[in-house]
Amino acid sequence: MTKVTKRSINIFLQIFILIGAYGYLAWKLIMAPTAHLTKQNISQLFYIQNFWLVIILVLLLMLVNWSIEAIKWKYLISKIEEISFPLALKAIFTGVTVSIFTPNRIGEFFGRVFLLKNKQPVRGILITILGSFSQIVIYMICGITGGIIMYYRCLLPQNPSLGKLQWIIIPLAFISLVITILIFLNISFLGNILQNLLPKQWHRIKRWFAVLSYYSRRELTKVLILSFLRYCVFSFQYIILLRMFNIPLSIGNLFMAVMVIFALLVVIPSVALSELGVRSTVAVFVIGMMLPIGLRNDPMVNLGIIGAASTLWLINVALPAIIGSFFVFKLKFFKGNNSKS
Numbered sequence: 001m002t003k004v005t006k007r008s009i010n011i012f013l014q015i016f017i018l019i020g021a022y023g024y025l026a027w028k029l030i031m032a033p034t035a036h037l038t039k040q041n042i043s044q045l046f047y048i049q050n051f052w053l054v055i056i057l058v059l060l061l062m063l064v065n066w067s068i069e070a071i072k073w074k075y076l077i078s079k080i081e082e083i084s085f086p087l088a089l090k091a092i093f094t095g096v097t098v099s100i101f102t103p104n105r106i107g108e109f110f111g112r113v114f115l116l117k118n119k120q121p122v123r124g125i126l127i128t129i130l131g132s133f134s135q136i137v138i139y140m141i142c143g144i145t146g147g148i149i150m151y152y153r154c155l156l157p158q159n160p161s162l163g164k165l166q167w168i169i170i171p172l173a174f175i176s177l178v179i180t181i182l183i184f185l186n187i188s189f190l191g192n193i194l195q196n197l198l199p200k201q202w203h204r205i206k207r208w209f210a211v212l213s214y215y216s217r218r219e220l221t222k223v224l225i226l227s228f229l230r231y232c233v234f235s236f237q238y239i240i241l242l243r244m245f246n247i248p249l250s251i252g253n254l255f256m257a258v259m260v261i262f263a264l265l266v267v268i269p270s271v272a273l274s275e276l277g278v279r280s281t282v283a284v285f286v287i288g289m290m291l292p293i294g295l296r297n298d299p300m301v302n303l304g305i306i307g308a309a310s311t312l313w314l315i316n317v318a319l320p321a322i323i324g325s326f327f328v329f330k331l332k333f334f335k336g337n338n339s340k341s
Contacts, residue, residue: 054244055311058237062315065233066092072134072226073112076127079214081116090327091115095128096317097324108132115327123211130187130212134220134227136266137184142231143263144173146256153256154290185220188213234316235262241311242287245304249290257287276313283309 048054067089074088083091091112098111109132113124151169156162191209194202215223238258239251247254264282283305288296295301 048244048246051244054240055315058240058311058315059319061233061237062319065230065237065316066096066320068226068230068233069131072223072230073128073131075219075226076131076215076223077116077124079127079211080120080123083116087115090324093320093324094327095324096320097322097328100317100321111324111328120208122208126208126211130215131223131227133184133187134223135230137180137224138227138231139263139266140180141177142259143266144177146259147263148173149256150260150290153253184224185217187215187220231262234312235259237316238308238312241308242305245307247287247301247304247308248292248295249287253290257283257290261286275317276310279313280306280309 070085070088070092073092074083074085077083077088094115095108095111099105099108102108109125109128110121112128113121116124148170151162151166156166190212191206194205194209198205235255235258238261239254242249242254242258243251249257261283264286265279268278268282284302287305288302291301
């Protein structure tokens with residue numbers, strides 16, 4: 001498969017996701033049988049009680065969220081370079097800026113490390129990927145847990161015929177969790193696997209992947225704890241916004257829904273143009289399964305779900321990207337003639 005073919009397929013998939021995401025939202029809000037969205041409905045979103053107090057709280061939690069990520073990255077990157085917390089936070093925001101226009105935010109790995117003095121950016125990128133992997137592990141743990149609870153509390157009572165699936169779902173979920181956690185806590189073995197898979201290339205890349213052996217299981221466990229703390233912060237942000245937009249679910253059900261939503265967002269590919277639509281679509285779909293049947297196509301409820309997802313994206317992604325844009329010109333892609341990747 002040529003590069004042109006791969007690029008064409010990639011563009012097609014991105015367009016497909018974009019059309020699918022916004023098409024689904026349009027159907028839920030406008031074309032669904034019970035949807036009668038009006039300008040008055042939309043205007044009601046701007047007159048929510050304590051709106052600005054909630055927004056200020058969510059903004060403060062955004063700083064907490066990215067500060068925890070900065071602490072985690074500073075802890076990980078200290079194996080190759082000691083940096084200050086302000087520099088780590090600056091790198092985090094810069095990474096968000098670079099990542100916002102790349103598929104699945106892969107630009108984040110590059111946006112961070114090129115603020116470092118270290119002359120081996122590949123090692124910094126691998127460490128950054130390790131930090132992102134720790135967050136994915138938490139998404140998986142919480143997402144699978146939330147999914148199982150949702151299955152028993154919401155899906156099974158409505159569809160008793162799904163009862164047979166529990167003998168497949170539970171074992172698969174448990175096995176997936178165990179494998180994911182074991183891979184992360186034994187990440188140094190990735191080098192051994194690559195050595196067997198790529199014996200001819202190993203002598204050229206082993207100096208890069210050696211960085212994965214720098215971390216003990218205890219240190220990796222600390223990284224997981226920091227990732228979980230960060231997960232709690234942005235989950236709390238989401239719950240606050242969903243409550244602000246009057247989504248008619250209990251706190252417990254909202255937490256359950258949020259756990260599933262975040263897990264699904266990890267596995268669904270997206271780009272900047274479609275990310276907001278994907279987030280909103282997933283939220284409407286998941287929360288919709290938990291709503292009473294009469295409210296599933298209620299335009300105000302769906303609009304509230306979209307409002308919460310959109311506000312969270314604007315505060316946690318768009319705003320940090322704007323902040324990070326002020327540091328982009330400090331990126332150093334070339335460290336000198338003797339630089340080695």
